Amino acid sequence: xxxxxxxxxxxxxxxxxxxxxxxxxxxxxxxxxxxxxxxxxxxxxxxxx
Numbered sequence: 001x002x003x004x005x006x007x008x009x010x011x012x013x014x015x016x017x018x019x020x021x022x023x024x025x026x027x028x029x030x031x032x033x034x035x036x037x038x039x040x041x042x043x044x045x046x047x048x049x
Contacts, residue, residue, distance in 0.1 A: 001029035 003020040005013055024030035 001024045003017065003024070005016050005020070007013070009016065021030065021036075025032065030036075
């Protein structure tokens with residue numbers, strides 16, 4: 001499942017991420033307890049590379 005985050009939104013990233021996870025579980029895109037794929041770099045979470 002691809003999670004879409006809007007870095008220009010007034011909604012904090014952690015809330016957007018939580019909402020995407022909840023939706024993913026609700027529609028069957030994520031299973032309970034399933035691990036999320038890690039990014040290659042911690043800075044990529046903040047939009048930096």
